[in-house]
Amino acid sequence: MEKLSVFITTFNNAHTLPFTLESVKWADEIVVLDSFSTDETMAIAEQYGCKTAQHKFMGYGPQKQLALEMTSHNWVLLLDADEAPCPELQAEIQALMAEGPSKAGYTIARQEQLFWRMRTTKNRMNHFLRLFDKRNGGLDDIPIHAAPKVEGELGRLKHPFYHFGEIDIHTKVSKINSYAQGLVADKVAKGRKGNPWMMVFYPPFFFVRSYLFKRSFLNGWAGFIGSVIATFYVFLKYANLYEHYQFEKHGDSLLPKGAPSTVALREKGRKTV
Incomplete structure (x- = not known):
């Protein structure tokens, strides 16, 4: 059985963070690295018992890498503060951690909010590497769309995570x-x-x-x-x-x-x- 750390970077995400943290409160550890928010973001993170710290924003890649380095466990799940695994994905990840992952990491489909609705699951959704063994890699340094890069074979999970970033x-x-x-x-x-x-x-x-x-x-x-x-x-x-x-x-x-x-x-x- 593997323990799981979730790591999240934040800045003024009080509107969406409660939904995100509620969706992963079963994880063994939640790390929140904040860029000196001026809203209730830090208070919300502390309310959920997260491991928290604050650091001036260094760019998406370096900031996420620093949050990754704060995690205690080998297996990690990267989320943004406006994302959350759907209930089916939560169960899938928990079962995978209990069984013991056989890959270096796993890609997950992202189901987007599209203004006044969620995208249908009949779309061809993009898949992203979000669940991985940090001993096999880390975050790249692309300025905007920073993403994990790991060595080894990747698997693909069946269920998506939600993204609530495009509200209008x-x-x-x-x-x-x-x-x-x-x-x-x-x-x-x-x-x-x-x-x-x-x-x-x-x-x-x-x-x-x-x-x-x-x-x-x-x-x-x-x-x-x-x-x-x-x-x-x-x-x-x-x-x-x-x-x-x-x-x-x-x-x-x-x-x-x-x-x-x-x-x-x-x-x-x-x-x-």
Whole structure:
């Protein structure tokens, strides 16, 4: 039988954290690493008897890695503060821990809130590595979508976990704009160039894949809206990368002489984020 640690990073998640913690209160340990929340997040974590600490936000990968290092047991379950395993998944994980896992880690399907409804389970859901033996790996350093990486064979669990992060269109659009900008530095560091043709040809392909092949149409108009916004996110990633290299190439040279420096304003904005 293996003991299980759940680790969660938080920042002002008082709205969703109780549901998350309630769904894993059966675990042997729950670790919550907070980025100095100003709401009731820490009080909620302490109410559930979590092992808590606070640390200035270092980026998604490093922050989650630090939370992982706070765990006491070899087997760990990574959750965000707006996620929770469904009841069937809870039972599946408990049975797996009792039996003893045979793989290095396990991927789990994520069932998303889609504005005013949950996505249907008839969608082709994305699977993520969330349950794993930490002796086989840890978190990568991708700035936005940090994820565990382990060595060894992976299994796949049958039931999904819920994600309640996309409560409305405004929240979704704000999030994708932030994500698209945040990924630029990582792509530049990896030598990715800003190819404008990717803005033209890839988003339409992505929409067809999302709306038809992944069956988002089964979610009604919410599925259509979600697919359009996700397609816009794909466009923004390539547009922001292309913009980066245009500023690097031209600076303010294409603006009227004496115009306010856009480059200076952009640098000032980055320092205040």
